[in-house]
Amino acid sequence: MRTIEANCIGQESGTMATNMLETRTGQVMHVIRDRIERRTLTPGARLPSVRAMAETIGFSKSTVVEAYDRLAADGTIRSRPGSGFYVASPLAPLALDRLGGAVEREVDPLWMLRQSLADGGKRIKPGCGWLPDEWLAGDAIRKGLRAAARDTRDRALTGYASPQGSLPLRALLARRLAGQGVDAAPDQILLTDSSTHALDLVCRFLLEPGDTVLVDDPCYFNFLALLRAHRVKVVGVAMTPTGPDVAAFAAALAEHRPRFYLTNSAVHNPTGVTLTATTAHKLLKLADAHDLVIVEDDIFADFEHAIAPRLAAFDGLDRVIRIGSFSKSVSAAIRCGHIAARPDWVEALADLRIATSMSGNPLSADLLHGVLTDGSYRRHVETLRARLARAMARTVKRLRAVGIEPWIEPDAGIFLWARLPDGMDAVTLARAALAEGIVLAPGNVFSTSGAWSDYLRFNVAMCDDEALFAFLGGACRSVG
Incomplete structure (x- = not known):
């Protein structure tokens, strides 16, 4: 007979098996950790046997053994010889995002950096301050x-x-x-x-x-x-x-x-x-x-x-x-x-x-x-300068097309400082963009005076996604 835990994990095995970027061992570990974090598996709870887990998820017993051994090695679970594997205690504090929606932070000088670093690479980041990984050395x-x-x-x-x-x-x-x-x-x-x-x-x-x-x-x-x-x-x-x-x-x-x-x-x-x-x-x-x-x-x-x-x-x-x-x-x-x-x-x-x-x-x-x-570094830098120059020209043109005007056209670098149409607030726009998976950099986080509340900083190396300009165009038309 399956345990309650085996049934719960079995319900997630379809999602687990679709994650082709993770090994099967890693998938088993991820599901167990996830259920522990959500308190579905609590301290002292017995995990399904190796055989039961293997039958439930359709993986080999050796895969489950390796997953359990790794979880035991990092202290997530513990083994009782002759009895099985049990959830260790104490548990880590419950993350706020497990309790409900994420806490909405004030848009302050660290807001944009947190949004850019915490997403696991899934968001569009025209507001970040670095080059794409593939542009680097x-x-x-x-x-x-x-x-x-x-x-x-x-x-x-x-x-x-x-x-x-x-x-x-x-x-x-x-x-x-x-x-x-x-x-x-x-x-x-x-x-x-x-x-x-x-x-x-x-x-x-x-x-x-x-x-x-x-x-x-x-x-x-x-x-x-x-x-x-x-x-x-x-x-x-x-x-x-x-x-x-x-x-x-x-x-x-x-x-x-x-x-x-x-x-x-x-x-x-x-x-x-x-x-x-x-x-x-x-x-x-x-x-x-x-x-x-x-x-x-x-x-x-x-x-x-x-x-x-x-x-x-x-x-x-x-x-x-x-x-x-x-x-x-x-x-x-x-x-x-x-x-x-x-x-x-x-x-x-x-x-x-x-x-x-x-x-x-x-x-x-x-x-x-x-x-x-x-000897390759000089060529690398020359390539970066040329790519940035093209990206700068392209971004200036596309921003102007949706009604966002650059303050100046820089001679070099990755940043473009640009003004939104009248009536638009950069913080409000940045919050709306984040809901669409886009990280913008509103002007107020760069200012001591609040005088730049209708400006955004754009990283031209990160402005090649059509979804960005579709979002900006729609937002600008809504106030036109």
Whole structure:
């Protein structure tokens, strides 16, 4: 006789068997875990015997044995010799989405990132901040991993990194910075886990709770989230097509006496603006007069067709700290960023890194160095620039066709900042889009002022799905 549990699992076996991307063993494990999570199988409940389960689902007994053994190995179930398998206890807390509909979160600086990362790759993501996987340097990474596996030296696989990180990679980064006009010796560079980690270290180094930081308005949304975590006051300076509004910048310095100014200068996120040399000189003069530190995030450098002005180049890393990574052009999975700054600041930042996260990942540093020095990387970047240019032109045309107007047409990069037709609210549209499996990036998550509530940021590399423009066209026509 079948147990009640066997009947329940039998009802799901049709769905289980249709998942051809998962092994049969994995399918059995998935169904058992699912019923445990839903509390259909409770702690102490006996599972169907191997024979009964195999007969119910139509799989072999060896498949069921392997599934039960794996579930026992990870503590989901336990074996009682001579009696069978039982649900282990205690259970994990019941997920909210098992109780009913998902909790609706406020559309804040982390909302869009959560939507993009939590979907398992099923959604259309014109609002995300990265390239499609197939656009990245997967082949070069696989080549680097094979080389690492063949290397008889174990340090990169098992050891700690030096305090500032791999010297070969720092020397390479110094040469690359020189190509952008930034004069930095290898001992002025500290490797970090990512550009976000780099910024977090800088914030720990420079800020106290209650300090003020200037940002662009709009700016990269995670700047706002990270600064909020450091409990500081954030003041926005209006962005223009040539960089931040210089008069507003001067007024903010006089009124708020900020500790530092945080920006993207070469390829601005989210607007795609390129800072002009004239604006850069004016900003640095004001910074010098007010003893202001500038933190320049430059993670999109490889997408440029021509080298744009850099605050770090004009300043010589005196009061400018330059941070970056290759997560956008190489791989988000290789967590390796960097900070370039004055030698005394780098030494203090390295101490802070050791105190908070020990040392870096030597395997990631070696992989990144291998990819960047592989002869294929230059061709990879050239291909990316060409693909992005085509995607930018195509997206501009298609957005205008449905009534959405770009603020500017960027010279490079992946982002397009665009205004919705009159009467449309970006947050309302983003919520409606999410119900259709589309992740949009509403303007308010990038803004300290709320002045961009009718704007969206589009990632042009993710705007090739017809469903996106069908949705946008229908939404825009509804207010026309």
